[in-house]
Amino acid sequence: MPTYRHTLAQLCAAVAAALPVLLAAPAAVAAPQVPPPSTAVGGERLGRPGVQVNPLAGAPALPTDLTGQSWIVSDAASGEVLAAYNPHLRLPPASTLKILFADTVLPKFDRNTVHRVADEEIQNIGPGSSLVGIKENLDYRVEDLWRGVFLSSGNDAVHVLSFMNGGIRRTVNEMQDRAEALQAWDTKVISPDGYDMDGQVSSAYDLSLFARAGLRNPDFRMYCATRDAMFPGAVDKSTGRRGSFGIANTDRLLGKYPGLIGVKNGTTTNAGSTFVGAAQRNGRTLLVTVMHPASYQRVYDETAELLDWGFAAAGKVQPVGRLVDEPAADGTQPTDQASGTAGAPAPPPHTAAAPRPAAAPDGDAGLGPVGWGAAAVGAAVAAGAAVLVRRRTSRRRRAWGHFEC
Template identity: 70%
Template sequence: MAVSLSSAGTPWQEPPPGVSTVGGERLGQPGVQLAPSAGAPALPTGLTGQSWLVADAASGEVLAANNAHLRLPPASTLKMLFADTVLPKFDKNTVHRVTDAELAGLGAGSSLVGVKENLDYRVEDLWRGVFLASGNDAVRVLAHMNGGIPQTVAQMQARAQALGALDTKVITPDGYDTDGQLTSAYDLTLFARSGLRNPDFRAYCATRTAQFPGAVDKTTGQRGSFGIANTDRLLGKYPGLVGVKNGYTTNAGATFTGAAERGGRALLVTVMHPTGLQQVYDETAALLDWGFTAAGKVTPVGRLADPPPLPAASAGGAGSTPAAEPPKAAPVEQLSAAREQGEVGWAGWLAAGLCLAAVAAAVHGVRRRPAR
């Protein structure tokens, strides 16, 4: 029996005219959308997120949602779309010298990884700065390498459109607070699902700590480095979590999209604008727990749009290399055998020939420790 509930603790905000119904009519309706069957677990109590969504990563089925298409400021979760758009365009070993102009215009209070002008950085270091430290400075350098901020924003908007993310308006590539920059829980989930098809994307979002290039010592002439840590508080704490991206600003509040694998099933959960920063992680974990228990016991209330082919490499850009072919789907028997042998850490194999390959190399063998 289908039920439609009001959001717990936060009133429904009227959507803009023509609210999207991409993924199904119920996802365009206000409040919690849930269709439980006999034996289905109750949703977690005390959820405060203005918008959230739980989806099966393989099938794209939405198990439950709350105000799925409500348009809200994204904060740094928008970096998932930035990475999905730009990451395939440059070889990770490309070295780039940063200029003053590339670091100009960073908003006051921007999250920074510590990129400095007139120093060389490998592309892979810049991406670690994006994913781990949510560094807007690293985003700007990569955007300039991609032809500049306006071109990157236009490409991100086009990519969102291609993904079926019609709630998203891109104004900055880093997600920093800007009037009119909006997205939704549905769209953020699409960005994560598409990005996770890229093995580099998966590796970066699953990395917990790394060394980032520092300044050159004036005495020795040697360049140092310093440690950076992933600001995703569930990474290493929630069993089976493989990323993907968190965000927080004063205007946007807390936002988070997480992907986790358990017992051969992969789920995606997005939570936007709960009552506090810690709540975005607590509520994501609670919804993941619910989703793993509820799978097969609820009727889907909608579906994620299938992602298009991975973006093609830029033609002739500095340091660009041809994009790798998307992984082909292996027979179910091979995937099952690999999973049983512990060779597959991400069970998000997509239906209709799409395949999310393993992230075991990025997440297996990592000791768990309490989140900071």
């Protein structure tokens, strides 16, 4: 009968034998972040790694200085994807997740509704969060709260609207349901404001879906295009009058890039920068999403470069995929108002959205017996690495704090 010592020795030998294989193929560990072609929503090519573009004669070349880990250029009306780079790569979305929050909650409340903020509604907001400056026991109109969300990226405004909607947990669940209704399978919602949370991810493709859906709402379009506004302040004790203060949109392209109509930026210390921008030119509306470039300013520079390319390339490239349309309640395709036009065509059969994978994004579905063994060894190695990452991240947060906008 084998002893415990023998069994342990055999296990150690198995781990030692498997480690060279795992270490020799690091790409296999990162691969699950990009869905395989058979499950890529929007078309097979959008599931492939690397740049996807299909130029025709006279098409301009793509910018050569792009550093984003993921990006996508699409037509808001037709949904055609003109070019993309790892569009289904799952990454922390930062405050661009507020696009999904707005698309989910904005239709529920009249803009003139007045709400008195309770103290509990602005508690437990993540340290370092961007805030618009809401105070407890004061009245705010819903439209003021939404300006706080879109212009100041205020997590306090998100929390108040979430409480109005039934609470944080309910709002998170509804956002996840909304993402799934839009077929945004790369997105996992944990916080309604996009604050860094373990496991919270989205993709350039999904963020473009959210923006396209949000732009169908005239109020959404109005808020995301607002450059500055006055926000209600505190009550002056000497006069009894309530003051106000100015807030400005943190979107650095708004008012600078010709034709830009929004949508939302997001930056955190740990997640880096992400931006979703929509612009109109000559009757065409393009959407560009850039995630995690080399620096904060690069997210705006690269979005502008890709918008320039997209307008120049329109009609000179074959689409490499499409943003899938949200099925209407009766099963028909919806009227698309994202660009002020109607009649977005139904997706062709070869680019229709694939069913949602049965396994979680990081699951081990489809592994054979050899795969199970490698996965078990890999899990043991990954667990140790995760501890180191958590410790390093914790030290970094203690040293540098947390910043979000």
